[in-house]
Amino acid sequence: MISLFEAAWVIARRDFVASVFSRTFILFLLAPLILIGFAIFFGTMTDAQDEAAAQPTVAVVADSATSAALAAARERLAAGTSEHSFPVLRNVAPAERVAVQAQQLLADEHGAYSAVLSGTLDRPVLTGPIKADGFVARRLQLLIDDARRTAALRAAAAVPPPAALERVVTGQAAGNLRMIRRGVARGGQALIFTITMLLATLLLSTLVEEKTNKVIEVLAAAVPLDAVFLGKLLAMLGISLVGLALWGGTIVLTSTFFLRIFQDWVTLPDVAPAIGWPIWIVLLILYYTTNFMLLGALFLGIGAQASNIREIQTISMPVTLLQLLVFLLAFSVVGRSSGALAMTAYVVPFSSPLAMIAFAAQSEKLWPHLLALAWQAIWVVLIIRVSARLFKATVLKSAAGGSFFSFRGRKRARAAA
Amino acid sequence: MQGHLAIEASGLVKSFDGKRAVDGIDLAVPEGSIYGILGPNGAGKTTTLRMLLGIIEPDAGRRRLLGHDRPLEAARIVGYLPEERGLYPAMTTREAIAFMGALRGLPLEVGRKRAAILLEENGLADYVDKPIKSLSKGMAQTIQLFGTIVHKPKLVVLDEPFSGLDAINQGRLEHLIRDEAAAGTTVIFSTHVIHHAERLCERVAIIAAGRIRFEGLVSEARDRLRPQVRLKARNAEGPWRGSLPAGARHAGDLWQFELPKGGIEPLLRALIDGGAGIEELSIERPGLHDAFVAIAGETAAREMEASEQAELGEAA
Secondary structure, X not given: OOOHHHHHHHHHHXXXXXXXXXXXHHHHHHHHHHHHHHHHHHHHHHHHHHHHHHOOEEEEEOOHHHHHHHXXXXXXXXXXXXXXXXXXXXXXXXXXXXXXXXXXXXXXXXXXXXXXXXXXXXXXEEEOOOOOOOHHHHHHHHHHHHHHHHHHHHHOXXXXXXXXXXXXXXXXXXXXXXXXXXXXXXXXXXXXXXXHHHHHHHHHHHHHHHHHOOOHHHHHHHOOHHHHHHHHHHHHHHHHHHHHHHHHHHHHHHHHHHHOOOOOOOOOOOOOOOOOHHHHHHHHHHHHXXXXXXXXXXXXXXXXXXXXXXXXXXXXXXXXXXXXXXXXXXXXXXXXXXXXXXXXXXXXXXXXXXXXXXXHHHOOOOHHHHHHHHHHHHHHHHHHHHHHHHHHHHHHOOOOOOOOOOHHHHHHHHHHO | OOOOEEEEEEEEEEEEOOEEEEEEEEEEEEOOOEEEEEOOOOOOHHHHHHHHHOOOOOOEEEEEEOOEOOHHXXXXXXXXXXXXXXXXXXXXXXXXXXXXHHHOOOXXXXXXXXXHHHHHHOOOHHHOOOEHHHOOHHHHHHHHHHHHHOOOOOEEEEEOOOOOOOHHHHHHHHHHHHHHHHOOXXXXXXXXXXXXXXXXXXXXXXXXXXXXXXXXXXXXXXXXXXXXXXXXXXXXXXXXXXHOOOOOEEEOOEEEEEOOOOOHHHHHHHHHHOOOOEEEEEEEOOOHHHHHHHHHOHHHHHHHHHHXXXXXXXXX
């Protein structure tokens, strides 16, 4: 008998070559690019439209001095905050009857005013469907107050010069460090989760090819089914790593040569994860691998029970929900290293890689990672073995290929036997 | 025969949801022989072969494959062509053959070289880089057969290998089976087409309803029936009629009956003396088909014929 790993290698190599040297792999590689392209295109379009629609415009019906004072106040305050912090002010020359003019302006679809400000700085009048504590009312109040205060100080010739802010630069503050490390922890989790979700679900359908082409019996007669499952898993992991390497490489090259972000080679941010950037990145790759293998083995096992694409589609949603639940569990324990929930996230094999990459960002201890990786590897082996046995018991024993998910298929299988 | 068996099986039992598909099968396949498992569809042939190869586990009984209790331990020296043929459609013929060899431990490079040789030797060199999906069904089956033998196994197991093949490919397959056996390889195949077994096999197992009805040499199966005498007599009546054994049947002036135990000479003498007026007389040894009918029964024979007809229709 050829060894388990030798057999797995034969299967993995076949699957890897069949996938990577196919036209569809080019689409697979281009998928993120297409996704990003669409996101940027639609994002830009909708942003431009949304910005215009989201920021309220107020018609200022006042004399030129009042209008100028308000515009100056807005410019001052927006410079210290943001352009979006205040309504857009548009000056309109006052008519004879300001109340009527205000109603006309509010009804003007072209102007699209949210409110009309009239009167003077000392007696301002705001007309429109405005709540007292709403954005427009509160921000206009700020502008009016600032304009009045500035006018009063200027009149008293008491405008103070801007105070020079002296900066004393220190190392990281504890609060700041904790916040950033949580960000790193969650970023790592999100990265592993997203990539795994995109790629591991492909494993649901990978054995359908062998069942459809009847190759499975050739494989089952020659090598242990564990090797078939392991080989398929390794092939998909390899394919995903090739994809990641190409995507990552493209991003780095693009950044280096075109955006010139990494002019002096890669410099990692000053705020490192507790375990340090190099080890954290190695752990990120290792936990991605174990996460992919764990979920992949489970999906492969579940998918192997399905006899056609329709069944695969049916089980895809619950499987995605399961992934999401696991992610939420791991996400919720970021920042907690003890407690029942945290321990659950560390110990449950499917959430363990996500919880541990977060742990690596927040704790400098290395040994728990060795333990966790070994624990996760044991579960990969267990899931593969159970999946292979289940496959042999429920699928291979019947000539008609009864499916675990289809009662009719199982009935047919019994009848054929 | 012990010690020279490629396959030994005793008391193999397999049930599917309470129904026995295989019910206590014993087999002894000598090394280097061509061995046929004969039986109609649903007799339990495929289930038996799957159990022998370890694809499914028997509920009871034991089997040894080339001296190994666990069939996968012998995987490097076994080749298997399943009833439901399976190849990856996008693979080229050479890669498909080499891949099947690699599954049995043959290095891929060696497999590729041997694949090219096999294709060339069989006049299929033009197909070496053709994808499987571009081949006819018969051609794809031939490629899979090459994949079954590319690693030079000691035992080749073929499940209904002739099924779906046209006459040319059937001839090619028979030739290949004989070549393999001549090289010392044990070949065991299942079939519901008796003449394949009759032409190729030294030994057969006749299986019906999950049980072995006969296991032994083809000649032994045929020897279970007495030779058949066919007689054409000029005279319809006469004393010679008294010399015919009970059970003799006729259609017009043509009579057919089993050769009496006393042999041909007393019969001939009685026919001549009784005034039969012999026009034609022949003694025919029973074929495997006759033996099958006698051993497995008329029902099984009819099922075999139905399976054969269905297959002929499929091949056409």
